[in-house]
Amino acid sequence: MLNVSIYRYNPEIDSEPYMQDFKVDTQGKDVMVLDVLEKLKTEDPTLSFRRSCREGVCGSDGVNISGKNGLACITPLSEAVKGNKLIIRPLPGLPVIRDLVIDMSQFYAQYEKIQPYMINNTPAPAIERLQSQEERAKLDGLYECILCACCSTACPSFWWNPDKFIGPSGLLQAYRFLADSRDTATEERLANLDDPFSVFRCHGIMNCVQVCPKGLNPTKAIGHIRSMLIRSAT
Amino acid sequence: MVTTVTSLGRSGLSDWMIQRVSAWVMTAYLVFIVGYFFANPNLDYAQWSELNSSLPMRMFSLITILSIAAHAWIGLWCVLTDYITVRLIGPKATAIRIFFQLGMIAASLLYVVWAIDILWGI
Numbered sequence: 001m002l003n004v005s006i007y008r009y010n011p012e013i014d015s016e017p018y019m020q021d022f023k024v025d026t027q028g029k030d031v032m033v034l035d036v037l038e039k040l041k042t043e044d045p046t047l048s049f050r051r052s053c054r055e056g057v058c059g060s061d062g063v064n065i066s067g068k069n070g071l072a073c074i075t076p077l078s079e080a081v082k083g084n085k086l087i088i089r090p091l092p093g094l095p096v097i098r099d100l101v102i103d104m105s106q107f108y109a110q111y112e113k114i115q116p117y118m119i120n121n122t123p124a125p126a127i128e129r130l131q132s133q134e135e136r137a138k139l140d141g142l143y144e145c146i147l148c149a150c151c152s153t154a155c156p157s158f159w160w161n162p163d164k165f166i167g168p169s170g171l172l173q174a175y176r177f178l179a180d181s182r183d184t185a186t187e188e189r190l191a192n193l194d195d196p197f198s199v200f201r202c203h204g205i206m207n208c209v210q211v212c213p214k215g216l217n218p219t220k221a222i223g224h225i226r227s228m229l230i231r232s233a234t
Numbered sequence: 235m236v237t238t239v240t241s242l243g244r245s246g247l248s249d250w251m252i253q254r255v256s257a258w259v260m261t262a263y264l265v266f267i268v269g270y271f272f273a274n275p276n277l278d279y280a281q282w283s284e285l286n287s288s289l290p291m292r293m294f295s296l297i298t299i300l301s302i303a304a305h306a307w308i309g310l311w312c313v314l315t316d317y318i319t320v321r322l323i324g325p326k327a328t329a330i331r332i333f334f335q336l337g338m339i340a341a342s343l344l345y346v347v348w349a350i351d352i353l354w355g356i
Binding site: 157160161162163164191192193194195196197198199200201226229230233 | 235236237238241245246247249250251311312315316317319321322
């Protein structure tokens, strides 16, 4: 039997959060952490967590699994269980709504700040704005972000200043549009990032790279933004 | 864009560059001083005084002192804006943070003036 410890907090009933212990029979199978949560929910329907696609595409079931942020649906027990114990907590740094469900407003507010859409005020061509294969290749490793918030909530700079520091996820997306050959607002985007918090609060500790379930590298993207700022300002 | 009034360069890029350049200056000074000690195992006061009263050495020392002050200003400003925030310690945080920021800036400037007094008083 697998020992599972889960963070529980219902603000309507509980005065403070607590860890609840469960025992789960996985029949020796290396199932995903989400399967364990689903099984527990059949036993205790009050257990709350987000999930949707259950295949690492929607990004809704980001949780802290035995100390490391990740997606419950694509994290097998063989990676998550230590000493026959699985500990599941909500993603750290953002307010808890209930159990494993967090309020992601601050995360989305930072995403909104970087204007996550193409800006191009030149007349639209008849069919589409074309890119060369090389220009398109620059977006690889950037566009795949699913906004699960595993990276930003693993970042101490985001914990301390979630209202000022864009965070690794938002900055990866910022660079996705800075690197896009079809976007014409490069200077405006860079000007919005040149303050001591938005980009430069990143100290390069690379927690974001360690936890990204899609294998992306926000620290590298932040380095590219910094280089663009230097090129533009010197 | 987040506005700041107590950061050294007012811009993230400026602070970042000052931090890197000042780190290189401090490293160069450290390497020089340690190298000088190794190259002169029988160093006496007269030789040490002569070195530090030469204009190039005074300038090198002063640039290093300015680098330390700038580096400390940027670094401590980061620490203070990380940990003394309304979010972490409540509504009094702004006043406490400004107090420490101004104290840190005043201390840095005082050390610079004191260092100039020492360097040119040799």
